Amino acid sequence: MRRAVIDQRMRVGVLPRVNNVETIANVPAIMRAGAGWFRSFGTAESPGTMVFTLVGDVQVPGMYELPLGTSLQKLVHEIAGGPHPGKKIKAVFPGASHPVIPGDDLDIPLDWDSMKERGTGLGSGGFVVFDDSTCMVEAALAFSRFLHIESCAQCTPCKTGSQEITGSLLRIHEGKGAEEDIENIRSRCKSVTSGQLCYLPTGESVVVGSVLDLFEKEFKAHLGQKCSSARDLPVPKIVDFDNKASVFKLDKHYLDRRPVPTYEDDGSDEPSTDPAP
Numbered sequence: 001m002r003r004a005v006i007d008q009r010m011r012v013g014v015l016p017r018v019n020n021v022e023t024i025a026n027v028p029a030i031m032r033a034g035a036g037w038f039r040s041f042g043t044a045e046s047p048g049t050m051v052f053t054l055v056g057d058v059q060v061p062g063m064y065e066l067p068l069g070t071s072l073q074k075l076v077h078e079i080a081g082g083p084h085p086g087k088k089i090k091a092v093f094p095g096a097s098h099p100v101i102p103g104d105d106l107d108i109p110l111d112w113d114s115m116k117e118r119g120t121g122l123g124s125g126g127f128v129v130f131d132d133s134t135c136m137v138e139a140a141l142a143f144s145r146f147l148h149i150e151s152c153a154q155c156t157p158c159k160t161g162s163q164e165i166t167g168s169l170l171r172i173h174e175g176k177g178a179e180e181d182i183e184n185i186r187s188r189c190k191s192v193t194s195g196q197l198c199y200l201p202t203g204e205s206v207v208v209g210s211v212l213d214l215f216e217k218e219f220k221a222h223l224g225q226k227c228s229s230a231r232d233l234p235v236p237k238i239v240d241f242d243n244k245a246s247v248f249k250l251d252k253h254y255l256d257r258r259p260v261p262t263y264e265d266d267g268s269d270e271p272s273t274d275p276a277p
Contacts, residue, residue, distance in 0.1 A: 022051060042068035046111035054080050055236045056129035057087065060246050066110070073106040076129060087131040091214070095126045096143055097203035099210035103132075128236050135229045136215040137222050140208050141169040146235045147204045149257050158201035159259070161192030165208055172219060175226030182219055185212060 026048060030038045039047040046068040052075055055061050059081030066075065076082065076089060083089050089103030098121035101108070108118050115122040130139055148162035165188045168181035189209040193201045212219060240249040 043111050045113050050125045052125040054127050055248050057083055057131035058129050061248055062246050068111045069109045072108045072110055076106055083131045090132045090134055091130050093128040094120055095123045097123055099206045102214055135227050136211055136218050137173045138230055138233050140211040141173050142233050142235050144169055144208050147200055149259050151200055155195050155197055157192055157194040158196055161188045162204045164188050172222045173227050177223050
């Protein structure tokens with residue numbers, strides 16, 4: 001088919017626009033082996049396989065292609081080796097757009113319907129695992145700050161709301177927070193999505209809101225006192241992956257990022273923790 005004809009049909013909606021690389025990658029194998037072969041993997045409603053990315057506090061982080069319907073429990077504890085000796089899984093973040101899953105509730109099939117039924121989502125198959133050495137206020141802060149920075153600022157409630165949530169989380173984490181900060185987080189999680197043009201503010205709402213709901217006691221324990229279990233907790237923005245060593249290289253400069261596409265340069269090598277100017 002000539003390119004001009006294809007372009008015309010795409011403009012009028014005859015041909016779909018496919019923008020998912022994983023979908024495109026499946027096409028040659030389906031053309032070669034047939035739809036029946038493809039549907040022999042996965043579930044009836046979610047056929048095929050999916051590449052799952054697992055980072056964080058597991059012994060063998062990596063990227064694993066598995067049939068849809070494989071349980072999160074199997075992915076974390078069997079395929080990725082589970083937590084390091086002496087540790088327990090505390091929480092699993094399904095990317096930055098879905099409610100957090102508690103570490104003792106991982107027996108969930110990894111398909112879209114099952115994840116939705118459990119009140120979360122599968123998304124693009126990326127998961128961040130945190131063990132029981134993690135401060136969940138710090139984890140919530142890392143994700144909230146990431147989403148605030150990545151907000152394009154076209155929707156005022158998104159930009160200002162995510163900034164306020166991040167600021168409250170930072171105060172709590174530094175031991176300067178009060179009960180009002182917790183209430184402000186709850187309130188802003190409800191209003192940050194007002195007038196949204198994309199899904200980013202929903203991610204801010206459900207990720208931070210679910211962490212607060214699951215670990216409210218931990219948040220309250222931080223009021224008036226600095227976190228005693230803080231650790232280096234970089235945002236899992238992946239730069240590269242060492243397949244032999246099973247190690248992800250993360251963007252170590254991300255903490256210097258600001259809400260506009262610039263980086264702070266104060267002459268030091270230490271990243272800034274200021275959530276926003």
